[in-house]
Amino acid sequence: MGRAFGEMLRAVGSEMQREGFVPADDMKRPHWTFRRMYGALGMDELTCESLVLHLDAAHLERHLWCGVDSQAPRVLDELKRQGLLLAVVSNTEDGRLIDSLDASGIRDSFDLLVDSHLVGHRKPDEAIFRFALERLELEADEAAYVGDSYVHDALAAGAIGMRGILLDPLDLHPESVCPRIGSLNELVERVWLRTR
Ligand SMILES: [Mg+2]
Known part of the structure; x- marks a missing residue:
């Protein structure tokens, strides 16, 4: 599943670069990332539709995006300790980033939460990164952005002068021109975040 999700992200990135970042019609449907992933795994449209109904019901009870990388809490603590x-x-579909972080148990680790649905800009649009920088009173070259999408995270952040770092645990992006880490631990073990 992890590989299928990563490969879906990679394919979406390439597709959007090709299409000039105009989203395809299916990207306006709820849970489109899951639909794409299940489709790539060979699930037929009808089965996928029934599964998405279940996902919807579960998502109302508790945010679905609540899986946390086991290294995340310790790494966040350590980065915070470093000042x-x-x-x-x-990017969210429904403005529920806070619910997601609550369900994940890591909401309190952050100084700022920027939800695309609430601010009206989506990655890879530079406006959403600039919004965050302004709120934190930082220049782009004082900030690093870590994400699992090569195009929407790493390249987009890099394009405005932030240090874009790709989290690529399955080594799906050997072509990457930006710093790439295999695990979150590398954020504290290495010096990626020291931007100047
Ligand atoms: Mg992501």
Whole structure:
């Protein structure tokens, strides 16, 4: 599933670069990332539709995006201890970033939460990164952005002068021109975040 999700993200990135970042019609449907992933795994449209209904019901009870990388809590604590400001800049479909972080148990680790649905800009649009920088009173070259999408996270942040770092645990992006880490631990073990 992890590989299928990563490969879906990679394919979406390439597709959007090709299409000039005009989203395809299916990207306006709820849970489109899951639909794409299940489709790529060979699930037929009808089965997928029934599964998405179940996902919807579960999502109302508790945010579905609540899986946390086991290294995340310790890494966030350590980065905070080093004096860094920590923010989330997230594309959401429904403005429920806070619910997601609550369900994940890491909401309190962050100084700023930026939800695309609420601010009206989505990655890879530079406006959402600039919004976060302004709120944190930082220049782009004082900030790093870590994400699992090569195009929407790492390249987009890099394009405005932030240090875009790709989290690529399955080594799906050997072509990457930006710093790439295999695990979150590398954020504290290495010096990626020291931007100047
Ligand atoms: Mg992501």
